[in-house]
Amino acid sequence: MLSIKNLHAGVEEKEILKGLNLEVKAGEVHAIMGPNGAGKSSLASVLSGRPNYEVTAGEVILDGKDLLELSPEDRAREGVFLAFQYPVEIPGVSNVNFLKTAMNEIREYRGQEPLTAKEFMRLSREKQELVEFDAKLVNRSLNEGFSGGEKKRNEIFQLAMLEPKLIILDETDSGLDIDALRIVSRGVNNLRNEGNAFIIITHYQRLLDYIVPDYVHVLADGKIVKSGDKTLALELEEKGYDWLKS
């Protein structure tokens, strides 16, 4: 599904990703761990097309499409979803209105008819239940006054609604208490299927107790320096990252 080859990228002439390679197949869950400043969040930013990031070399192909050529909205319409580390509060924009607009623009891009109000409501209710998202929050302004946990749960609700194929969770566990972490993880697990793939960026092993990855990669100094299965995460938890650096 996703193929990243020799990716070099940075911000304001500072190179952060220095030749990153990664292959992700449909149905897989990849965890990316690594020390602070290794480039984990930069990878998420580059994949989703955050402005200010500049790609200097390499390629990112999603099901045959060159992602780097596309605007952030077209990447989303091709099926990329970034769950933000810090979801943005936008007072005055209703969650519902925003999601409906997003879904219909994605549908239009794919040559599908827009959803009727009824279809949208039905889908919204179904997905709220699936990811345990409070109906009251759906009708509020986008993330305004939401707690940290509610914001992350809203990310998962949006993910459920948009049904993307490549999902990047950028430190979704940060700032979550154990209950919220469980709910968010349950939501993610309910959304896993043969057709989609997850890249989970995290500092800590504890999220991976709930969302069990197929592969674990260590990102250090802009490159993947070690890959393994889920036991690698436990090893990292025990030993830290220093043993990989030399």
Next chain:
Amino acid sequence: MASKKQLETPLFERFASSEDVALYQTDKQYIKDIRKAAFDLFRHHGFPSTKNEEWRFTNMTSFLKDDYLLSGLATMLSTREIDDIYHAVAHQLEAIKEDGIENPYRIILINGHFSPELSVLPGAQDITIGSLNDNMDAPAAMEYFAAIADTADAANSYVALNTALYANGLFIEVPKGKVIEQPVYIFNVYTADRSAMILPRNLVVVNENAELTLVESIIDHTSGQAVLVNKVTEIAVAKNAHCHHYDIQTGQNGLRIIQRTEATQQTNSTYNNYTFTFPGTDIVRNNLTIHLNEANLESHLYGLYLTAGTQLVDNHTEVHHKFPNGESNQLYKGVLLDKSRGVFNGKIKVYQDAQKTNAFQQSNNMLYSNDATVNAKPQLEIYADDVKCSHGTTIGQLSEEAMFYLRSRGLGMASAKKLMVNAFAFDVTQKVKLDKLRSFLEQKIQQTIQ
């Protein structure tokens, strides 16, 4: 003479020497006296330059170069033009009128002159609506006309000019105890086949226990002529009375609007003003001044300005808290596109006797382009010691992070911007109590952003 504080313009010379125009033959003596005094003030002060603090950011020089005709407009409209105006009004009414109102009050003012032929006044027994000149004998007119709007300050010499030279205007009086449930729609039609100065003059009196909702809008038929509208509206809100005043400001290039709306309130009354200014006009200068002349009353002033091109929109507010337990609330928001400019100057004056005053003011601006500018200035003068007053000003740009967030969910640039601007304007638009008018305004905001 502070000669540097006034603009040197041939227009001033011409107006200042046209005293005969001022002394309308048919006027009653008391009106003649008012005109004469105002004219002297205008001649003394001239048009304020940017040296006048109240006009510091609004340079009128380029708008006072045109050879404006002072009278003679509007009396000779062709049938075709009347037809056009009729249809334009019907069209606009359809867009802003609340659902379920079959036959609303429609006041048509052509260049400030009340048109009895085009206006529709279904409940004439409930409310007095007519031309100012026809109602000058009304006790309310004698009490309030030219008694509310300030002409003495050099900054207000446009008001002095209007008072001296206005030809006719609108008079509305709601009798005691009468609650007019339906909004009264006022269509300010401007039409000119050459450059002209138009001097609309309105007086609105809402008596004890009465209530009135005014919705003003503009029909611009000036077809690009340089037209300076110098408008004065005086409003008296009596004890226990409520006045809700919506002002929708639109127009084409060439239209320049300088207006002063000044209201005086008595105890337990409310005056609410909602001013929405859209792109098109060259300049809009709104002076909105409220006198809380008794205790226990409230005023809410809401403004939204969307500016584009090289437009300048200047909102100057003054709220005078003179007695205890008054409450005022100001919320002004601006979205500035292209090379446009916005000015907000909000003055709150709390007099020594006005204890327990609550006065709040907020001005937020979003620069939508790198070439747009805003000058925002809060001015608080507080002479009482037991009051709650606050003010805040922000000037920002479209948040890049928020834009990226929306786009990362599949929204295109255009929809993302639209959502953001609507969200920014939301605090003000949600204050509009009339549902249809609110959705009209929301749509107009969206169109502007596209």
